[in-house]
Amino acid sequence: MIRSRIAPTPSGYLHIGNALNFILVWLWVRKSGGMLWLRIDDRDTPRSRPEHMDDIFRTLEWMGIDWDEGPQTPDEEARIYSQTLRSGRYDEMTQLLIGSGEVFACACSRREIHERACACRSMRLPLDRPDTALRIATSTDPISVCDAKAGSISVSLDNEMKDFVIRRRDAIPAYQLVSLTDDIDHDINLIIRGDDLLSSTAGQLYLASLLGASAFSEISFYHHPLLYNEQGHKLSKSSGSPSLKALRESGVTQAQFYMMMSDILRSKEKYTSLREMLEVEIEVLKQPSLFF
Ligand SMILES: [Zn+2]
Known part of the structure; x- marks a missing residue:
């Protein structure tokens, strides 16, 4: 049985780019009789806001999206499902990665990283020092990502996310x-x-290989195109595209929203x-040039 997830982050109001992803995931799972899990990426408590958490549930309801596992309310998220309740499990995975011998400590500040490449890999700093990030030593061998539409894609972690962070300072x-853990x-x-x-997928496949x-590595991946505005900027909260909250509050109904999405998708x-x-057939979802 297909098991998939939608994974919003409560660090801002959801926008049309998020909606496209939710629509594709929901359609694919429901058409295949699979299971859909709502996973809220709330590990970063300082950036999570209650109004953004609330917005996730309101938006999903407004879009007519249902799910089979995961929280049905912000309260359930906080009490039962929050990633902040799973720190022990993430620590366990970190320890397993340390056991692979490919983890190193990085004492660079944000400013130093901005100014020059991190050179901590060869310094063998103690891993348990406070105010120290943990990074994974990436391999120069490219990672092969199997994508449901594009087939095999080769990603160089050294180019895309060299020695990426697995635990922040x-x-x-x-x-x-x-x-990956979830x-x-x-x-x-x-x-x-x-x-x-795509590069995150490659990074996660690399971690999975270190963890055995x-x-x-047998997961099916599909990386869908993003929506762009007329200026060629990705539709996102940072590009100033309207939030779904703003659409909702301006009185856009669910029917009007899907007519708008039909136009955006050039259906x-x-x-x-x-x-x-x-x-819409799953094959069409995989061939968005037909659908878009
Ligand atoms: Zn460093």
């Missing part, structure tokens, strides 16, 4: 480690994400709900 586990623990076998996360987590059909979109 403030001891918060980094996205790559948390995402996907392994929930037996995820399909990950649909934007193509800006063979199930992760011949004008859909007024997600359920109507179930007629």
